[in-house]
Amino acid sequence: MNIIIAGLGASLGAILRYFITNYGKKHWEELKKHYLNLPFPTLFINLTGTLILGILFGMKVNPFFYALVGTGVMGGYTTFSTLNTELVALYHSKNYSGLVLYALASYVGGLILVYVGYYLGRLF
């Protein structure tokens, strides 16, 4: 049952990710040019989603809500495959400083934010 709930949540999360990616492609181009062509939409999505999942886990929400919003929406919203495909694209365009910066911002940022979220969630 929880698997179907998670699937429904993932639909919502993926729509949100698709919307932000499209929005970012239109409006964040200037930002991208200034900062080594980093894919800001995915970075924004992954970091905010990780923070929110950390909060949910820290709050110890009930299993149904966690399956829907945690595993479902946040799992479908954030993405590991797009991050790595973008890293490969940066590598192919020989943008090595962009590659290192994007990887560090994602992985170090993700770990910091999941801890921040966890401790924030425990306050509630």
Place this chain on the structure above:
Amino acid sequence: MSDKVKNYLSVAGFAFFGGMARAYLNTNFHFYGTFWGNIIGCFLLAFFTYFFFEFKDFYEWLNVGICTGFVGAFTTFSTFNLEVLKNFDAHLNDIALIYLFSSIIFGFVFAYIGAHMGETLSKIVTGRVK
């Protein structure tokens, strides 16, 4: 139906199955499930992205459905980070570090291989069509 609506519906529909597949792996195999889902997803997304590159506009709804919808929802960045935290929290520091670094390295390597295979296959197919 406008193309935009079609794309959003396609993303939602495919993501339902991608999310369920991930939830299944996660329920049965815990972080090992997430790990393999993420690694396989990296290969698939890079493969499809590079394979569809030449003719992505023909079946845009199918392309965004499979890539953004299914594979995007099948892989997850937030749960990956949370599972690293959970392992550290349970004092399984070595497992946390192995999980963290093998995800980072294999994610990139499998996406790289997928991109290469997708590009090669795309050239073969378009070469035949031309």
